[in-house]
Amino acid sequence: xxxxxxxxxxxxxxxxxxxxxxxxxxxxxxxxxxxxxxxxxxxxxxxxxxxxxxxxxxxxxxxxxxxxxxxxxxxxxxxxxxxxxxxxxxxxxxxxxxxxxxxxxxxxxxxxxxxxxxxxxxxxxxxxxxxxxxxxxxxxxxxxxxxxxxxxxxxxxxxxxxxxxxxxxxxxxxxxxxxxxxxxxxxxxxxxxxxxxxxxxxxxxxxxxxxxxxxxxxxxxxxxxxxxxxxxxxxxxxxxxxxxxxxxxxxxxxxxxxxxxxxxxxxxxxxxxxxxxxxxxxxxxxxxxxxxxxxxxxxxxxxxxxxxxxxxxxxxxxxxxxxxxxxxxxxxxxxxxxxxxxxxxxxxxxxxxxxxxxxxxxxxxxxxxxxxxxxxxxxxxxxxxxxxxxxxxxxxxxxxxxxxxxxxxxxxxxxxxxxxxxxxxxxxxxxxxxxxxxxxxxxxxxxxxxxxxxxxxxxxxxxxxxxxxxxxxxxxxxxxxxxxxxxxxxxxxxxxxxxxxxxxxxxxxxxxxxxxxxxxxxxxxxxxxxxxxxxxxxxxxxxxxxxxxxxxxxxxxxxxxxxxxxxxxxxxxxxxxxxxxxxxxxxxxxxxxxxxxxxxxxxxxxxxxxxxxxxxxxxxxxxxxxxxxxxxxxxxxxxxxxxxxxxxxxxxxxxxxxxxxxx
Amino acid sequence: xxxxxxxxxxxxxxxxxxxxxxxxxxxxxxxxxxxxxxxxxxxxxxxxxxxxxxxxxxxxxxxxxxxxxxxxxxxxxxxxxxxxxxxxxxxxxxxxxxxxxxxxxxxxxxxxxxxxxxxxxxxxxxxxxxxxxxxxxxxxxxxxx
Numbered sequence: 001x002x003x004x005x006x007x008x009x010x011x012x013x014x015x016x017x018x019x020x021x022x023x024x025x026x027x028x029x030x031x032x033x034x035x036x037x038x039x040x041x042x043x044x045x046x047x048x049x050x051x052x053x054x055x056x057x058x059x060x061x062x063x064x065x066x067x068x069x070x071x072x073x074x075x076x077x078x079x080x081x082x083x084x085x086x087x088x089x090x091x092x093x094x095x096x097x098x099x100x101x102x103x104x105x106x107x108x109x110x111x112x113x114x115x116x117x118x119x120x121x122x123x124x125x126x127x128x129x130x131x132x133x134x135x136x137x138x139x140x141x142x143x144x145x146x147x148x149x150x151x152x153x154x155x156x157x158x159x160x161x162x163x164x165x166x167x168x169x170x171x172x173x174x175x176x177x178x179x180x181x182x183x184x185x186x187x188x189x190x191x192x193x194x195x196x197x198x199x200x201x202x203x204x205x206x207x208x209x210x211x212x213x214x215x216x217x218x219x220x221x222x223x224x225x226x227x228x229x230x231x232x233x234x235x236x237x238x239x240x241x242x243x244x245x246x247x248x249x250x251x252x253x254x255x256x257x258x259x260x261x262x263x264x265x266x267x268x269x270x271x272x273x274x275x276x277x278x279x280x281x282x283x284x285x286x287x288x289x290x291x292x293x294x295x296x297x298x299x300x301x302x303x304x305x306x307x308x309x310x311x312x313x314x315x316x317x318x319x320x321x322x323x324x325x326x327x328x329x330x331x332x333x334x335x336x337x338x339x340x341x342x343x344x345x346x347x348x349x350x351x352x353x354x355x356x357x358x359x360x361x362x363x364x365x366x367x368x369x370x371x372x373x374x375x376x377x378x379x380x381x382x383x384x385x386x387x388x389x390x391x392x393x394x395x396x397x398x399x400x401x402x403x404x405x406x407x408x409x410x411x412x413x414x415x416x417x418x419x420x421x422x423x424x425x426x427x428x429x430x431x432x433x434x435x436x437x438x439x440x441x442x443x444x445x446x447x448x449x450x451x452x453x454x455x456x457x458x459x460x461x462x463x464x465x466x467x468x469x470x471x472x473x474x475x476x477x478x479x480x481x482x483x484x485x486x487x488x489x490x491x492x493x494x495x496x497x498x499x500x501x502x503x504x505x506x507x508x509x510x511x512x513x514x515x516x517x518x519x520x521x522x523x524x525x526x527x528x529x530x531x532x533x534x535x536x537x538x539x540x541x542x543x544x545x546x547x548x549x550x551x552x553x554x555x556x557x558x559x560x561x562x563x564x565x566x567x568x569x570x571x572x573x574x575x576x577x578x579x580x581x582x583x584x585x586x587x588x589x590x591x592x593x594x595x596x597x598x599x600x601x602x603x604x605x606x607x608x609x610x611x612x613x614x615x616x617x618x619x620x621x622x623x624x625x626x627x628x629x630x631x632x633x634x635x636x637x638x639x640x641x642x643x644x645x646x647x648x649x650x651x652x653x654x655x656x657x658x659x660x661x662x663x
Numbered sequence: 664x665x666x667x668x669x670x671x672x673x674x675x676x677x678x679x680x681x682x683x684x685x686x687x688x689x690x691x692x693x694x695x696x697x698x699x700x701x702x703x704x705x706x707x708x709x710x711x712x713x714x715x716x717x718x719x720x721x722x723x724x725x726x727x728x729x730x731x732x733x734x735x736x737x738x739x740x741x742x743x744x745x746x747x748x749x750x751x752x753x754x755x756x757x758x759x760x761x762x763x764x765x766x767x768x769x770x771x772x773x774x775x776x777x778x779x780x781x782x783x784x785x786x787x788x789x790x791x792x793x794x795x796x797x798x799x800x801x802x803x804x805x806x807x808x
Binding site: 070071072096098099100101103104105106110111113114117118121504507508511513514515516521525533534577601603604632633634635636638639640648651653656657659660661662663 | 669671673679680682683685686687688689690692693694695697698700701702703704705706708709710711712713714717718721722723731734735736737738739740741744748772773774775780
């Protein structure tokens with residue numbers, strides 16, 4: 001007969017407000033095999049944990065059910081607690097009375113009854129729990145950082161400074177990300193590239209960092225400490241080792257009419273190009289879609305002018321497989337395109353641009369060398385309208401969330417405009433000014449009070465062209481909904497921050513969760529903000545949610561600290577939740593009949609075949625065997641097995657059927 | 664006075680998506696019907712159809728199976744195995760006398776706390792309308808187990 005102990009937690013009032021904890025303890029105490037049942041205010045507190053440990057010793061418990069918050073919160077805590085009292089940690093189960101019961105139901109008999117049921121199910125399960133030993137696996141102490149924006153750069157530098165190898169993979173030809181496109185940064189108005197480029201160079205020169213630009217992660221296998229990552233290195237068509245970055249090819253390329261993505265389409269570049277002057281690495285790439293040689297078979301001007309013979313037209317994409325211990329995702333965001341706004345002309349008006357395009361106009365390295373000129377005719381706009389919340393907080397656009405950075409960068413844009421066009425008039429249409437952050441509100445106030453930017457609280461319903469100007473029709477809600485009409489020379493939409501187009505595909509490659517907008521999901525919204533639900537994969541920056549630079553950098557350092565913590569050990573303890581194939585004494589040896597259906601179901605190729613031999617060395621049976629290093633414990637094989645010869649430790653047939661039988 | 668029928672609903676949910684999603688429902692304090700009892704499995708691929716049959720036998724009036732969305736399975740493909748198994752076993756369950764309308768397959772991700780509440784409420788209302796699964800409970804009582 002089992003000797004089970006039950007510990008019902010009140011969680012302050014979180015559980016006891018709707019669940020009659022004393023009654024749950026009392027009724028559960030009458031279950032067969034239960035020898036001890038109590039309730040207490042905070043089971044996770046020191047006295048609560050001591051209470052469990054004393055009960056284990058006093059009542060010689062061989063199983064414990066703690067009924068408290070979600071096992072995803074405190075399962076590890078209570079398992080440690082019981083193991084300190086000499087019980088195997090896997091003899092402890094946590095019933096979820098808080099997230100799955102007290103928080104989601106009203107106070108009453110049915111809620112208490114549900115709590116009693118949940119405890120009973122796990123009592124039946126824990127009676128059948130077997131002591132398990134954790135599995136030790138070695139850790140490969142190399143980190144992979146995906147995305148070379150400020151988040152990825154910061155994470156890579158921090159991990160490298162902690163003494164570990166880092167591979168930084170960036171899909172575009174240079175690291176730097178969106179931050180390298182920005183002109184100035186809020187709330188200090190310091191030049192973005194001036195603060196970023198030293199970090200870019202540091203990352204490139206760091207002995208522990210290997211840069212892989214113009215590369216993409218294609219496949220990820222394995223698990224924490226032991227990932228195998230396949231990276232596709234896209235062909236630059238340039239031998240990076242020979243190229244000195246002299247730039248002759250980019251100057252001489254005859255095809256200079258290609259819209260420049262780095263300048264958000266506002267400038268032009270050649271078919272062989274370096275995205276921007278401070279690019280790291282400063283090595284050009286041939287855009288094979290637009291290159292005359294790749295289109296017509298003639299040209300090769302770049303090859304002729306290259307002093308080091310570094311041009312390689314025949315270069316193909318290559319694949320590299322890396323052994324990686326931890327992964328930091330820092331893939332950033334994209335802005336909603338102006339094409340998404342029918343009310344603002346579907347992106348057809350050249351002088352309606354988005355925030356990033358304005359950054360390029362205002363940037364000294366941009367297409368206008370920092371002069372504010374409208375894209376249509378190059379004239380300096382005398383009146384400019386900024387529209388905040390373009391797409392953000394707009395359910396109709398599928399973006400009910402706040403993009404967070406727009407209030408601040410719109411204020412910055414308006415200020416930059418006023419600083420460059422002294423006599424100009426700047427209007428900002430806004431819904432609310434959300435300027436929470438150190439020195440942020442002061443910054444927006446400065447835009448309004450010192451730089452005399454006119455803030456109008458209201459939405460813009462329509463923009464249309466008239467006599468070479470844009471008529472902006474809106475409303476001023478602070479004047480009781482009075483219609484406002486402004487004839488503007490240029491309009492800047494602070495469009496919504498969205499997840500990268502390929503974020504879902506990447507999440508699926510890595511098996512990390514993502515939310516309905518495509519942002520990667522953190523393991524816990526408050527307490528585990530830089531981890532994903534997949535062990536060994538961490539998050540930094542705007543790939544998780546809209547973020548500004550200080551937050552991104554802080555999160556990147558946080559993710560790096562998590563990686564460094566993981567790498568501080570040589571071996572990793574893994575949960576022994578793995579499948580095992582039945583083996584027993586002769587003459588049966590195993591109930592496995594060797595059909596290997598499990599092998600075809602296993603997503604990890606963890607199932608091998610094993611030959612059972614007699615004393616003469618002759619093979620008498622071939623059965624399945626699970627490689628515990630590869631098995632991740634999904635249990636798909638268990639449900640597939642015809643003879644129930646394979647079972648999952650921790651979620652065995654016996655345990656799950658016992659739970660169901662207790663319903 | 665007629666008492667409202669309170670169906671017994673059993674939910675088999677995967678640890679990574681729906682269990683976490685149901686946790687989020689709790690964290691967000693979204694209220695839903697208390698008829699459901701959750702059984703945690705690592706992956707919907709782990710769900711042996713005998714578990715579902717037994718759940719009905721033990722008096723469940725409805726069963727929910729919920730895991731990760733297609734392509735999002737923590738274990739790559741377990742949810743596909745669950746779906747395929749459902750296609751195969753559906754007829755068998757019908758043959759055994761289980762009303763397959765009482766089994767609801769769904770996908771609830773770790774970020775869909777509200778969807779979990781909605782799912783439980785919808786299924787509870789649907790099963791309440793169907794009434795107790797007496798036909799099968801009676802069969803089970805005759806000792807098919």
